[in-house]
Amino acid sequence: MAVSKQDRRTKIKFKLRKSINGTSQSPRLSVYRSNAEIYAQLIDDKGGKTLLAVCSADKSILSSKVNKIEKAKLVGKLLAEKAVANGITKVVFDRNGFLYHGRVKSLAEGAREGGLKF
Numbered sequence: 001m002a003v004s005k006q007d008r009r010t011k012i013k014f015k016l017r018k019s020i021n022g023t024s025q026s027p028r029l030s031v032y033r034s035n036a037e038i039y040a041q042l043i044d045d046k047g048g049k050t051l052l053a054v055c056s057a058d059k060s061i062l063s064s065k066v067n068k069i070e071k072a073k074l075v076g077k078l079l080a081e082k083a084v085a086n087g088i089t090k091v092v093f094d095r096n097g098f099l100y101h102g103r104v105k106s107l108a109e110g111a112r113e114g115g116l117k118f
Helices: 005-017 068-085 103-114
Strands: 028-033 038-044 049-055 092-094
Touching (some): 049 068, 068 103
Parallel strands (some): 028 092
Antiparallel strands (some): 028 038
């Protein structure tokens, strides 16, 4: 029986989430990638709330005509700027079952360039 991509990603996601937890000092940087957009959130798992959220459909990112990989890097930089403005410099990266490759990797590099440490 063939396992779908979605089932495979869900299995990896749950395995990763066993060891990854975010706190208010170092929140979890969760990445979701759809076909068209990419989303990133800073989540405090202990408090159970989202601290920040950025996506590639943001007006400042949409205005720049770039490909999806460069858009992901801009999302990472924007998230890092907002996080540093709120006093957050250290995060725990959660790739959410996606491979650390392409747009996910580009977002992580953009966040590092913006000043986040993980």
